[in-house]
Amino acid sequence: MPGAFVWLCASATAIGGMLFGYDTGVISGVLVVLGTDLDNRALSSTDKELITTLCAAGAFIGAIVAGITADKHGRKPAAWFASVLFTIGAIIQGTSYSIAQMSVGRILVGLGVGSASTIVPLYIAEISPARYRGRMISVDMIFLGTGSVLAYAMDAAFEHVDHGWRYMVGLGAVPSILLGVFLFWCPESPRQLIYHNRREESVRVVRQIYPNATEQQIADKVLSIEQGVTRAKALEEEVTLNKALKALFTIPANFRALVAACGLMFFQQFCGFNTLMYYSSTLFGIVGFKNPIAVGTVVAGVNWIFTVLSIFLIDRVGRRRILLWTMWAMPLCLILAAIAFKWVPIDRQTLELTSDKVGWSADIVLVAMILFVAFYAAGLGCVPWQANEFLPMEVRAMGTMMINMFNWGPNIVVSSTFLSMMKGITPPGTFGFYAALCILGWIFVFFCFPEASNMNLEEIRAVFEHGFGVRYAEIWRKQQRAAIRLSHEESGT
Incomplete structure (x- = not known):
């Protein structure tokens, strides 16, 4: 049973997730109230897409840098680097008087977002006991949702x-400073300490993580970690970019694990959720709501509530099941919104209403978006960030970098094309497009995403040695349940 210390470490580093949510969500309201403050002119749709997209572009680069350096320098330095970038980027944005200056600030914040999105779930996964890993990584998702609500x-x-x-963008510097301060009390990952031959420190950290464990249990846990690290070092004497990439793409089990993890992240981004995070205020203004920022706040609140709900379900229900149980409803919600948009009088050239009478169609769009966000947050919003557990130790940092590339690459596409798509293929066409991708995502999960809950990181390695391991993982779970029942029966006799 993990103690309070590990939960505090997870919460402290998850402030990086909060900044992720804040800096990606705050732009929604900023775009509505910027007026002519930048370059003394109103922003065009292209300007808005540029400012929004640059954060995702910076995050794409930040994820790559963090992935390359995470093993060489450890998890904590990358998190510190992210906190510095968040702080500087927030200050530059808050003092901007031109689109160019605002763009620089958005890129710097994006670099921090990308670094944090790579390092935080990686760090939490490596300090978490297998039984609680899903819930502890979900702490990061709760903080991410909290950041969106705060934004x-x-x-x-x-x-x-x-x-x-x-003030909206500048206040993002406050939690980033707190992140940098709290990191002084967070230890390095035990696996990283073993990897860098710092065994005594690793033993001390494991003892902090399991305060009620006996010395023998601690020794067994450290030995298990050492065996995993030794296996990783045997496969790759020195972790380098070229070797890690080669191991990811040429070893079939690693490649299948990478496909499962990156594929799920791809569909997380192309389901259309981030159009709401970036443009919800703009979207609800388009359909006729008088206070679109307040309406967007309601949607962010729903996201937070169902993210919290997922933390209580994800290890009990399982990653795969929670995805299959929630993802089927997401395309239905998008199709409902697409149909409702047929009755919203919009000028496709300006995305402005051509009539003051909107009424019921706007309400249906809002209800559809709230339901969509609820189903998304309960499953697809959380699970992809835990998929780095699929990756063996020797390629985990590089694989996590690849997962984040499949996060931020599609994110760039979504953020830079949403308003243009609304004009080019109409709002119903845009939402129908994302609905089709949601359906493909559900099919992908059914065939390619195995259940890994309650497995330790070393046991997961064996899953992808059996294809995508969907059937293998189910058999393993049945055997584990049978073994537990037998153990209970024997202890009761």
Whole structure:
């Protein structure tokens, strides 16, 4: 049973996830109230897409840098680097008077977002006991959702303040400073300490993680970690970019694990959720709501509630099951929104209403989006960030980098094309497009995403040695349940 210490470490580093949510969500309200503060002119749709996309572009680069350096320098330095980038980027954005300056700030914040999105789940996965790993990584998702809620709350609080958008983006520096401070009390990952021949430190950290464990249990845990690290070092004497990439793509089990993890992240981004995170205020303004920022805050709140709900279900229900049980409803919600948009009078050239009478169609769009977000947050919003557990130790950092590339690459596409798609193929066509991708995502999960809950990181390695391991993992779970029942029966006699 893990102690409070490991939960505090997970929560402290998950502030990086909060900044991820805040800096990607705050732009929704900023775009609505910027006015002519940048370059003394109103922003075009292209300008809005540029400012929004640069954060994702920076995150793409940040994820690559963090993935390359995470094994060489450890998990904590990368997290510290992210906190510095968040702080500097927030200050530059808050003091911007031109699109160019704002763009620099968005890129720097994006670099921090990408680094944090790589390192935080990786770090938490490596300090978490197998039984609690899903819930502990979900802490990062809860903080991410909290960051989004805070972003919309700040948007609403400063919406009617002169130049209030500066406070919206500038306040992002506060949690980033807290992250940097709290990291002083967080230890390095035990696996990283063993990897870098710092065994005594690793023993001390394991003892902190399991305060109620006996010395023999601690010794057994450290031995298990050593065996995994030794196996990793035997496969690759010195972790380098070329060798890690080669191991990912040329070893069939590693490649299948990578496909499962990256494929799920791809569908997480192309399901259309981030169009709401980036453009919800703009979207709800398009359909006719008088206070679109407040409406966007409701959607962010729903995201947070169902993310919290998932933390209680994900290890009990299982990653695969929770995906299959929630992803089927997401395309239905998008199709409902697409149908409702047929009755919203919009000028496709300007994305502005051509009539003051909208009414029921706007309400249906809102309900559809709330339901979509609820199903997304309960499953697809959380599970992909835990998929780095599929990857063996020797390629985990590089594989996590690849997962994040499949996060931020599609994110760039979504954020840079949403408004253009709304104009080019109409709102119904846009939402129908994302609905089709959601259906493909459900099919992908059914055939290619195995259940890994309650397996330790070393046991998961064997799953992908049997194809994508869907049937193998189910057999393993049945055998484990049978063994547990037998153990209980024997202990009761």
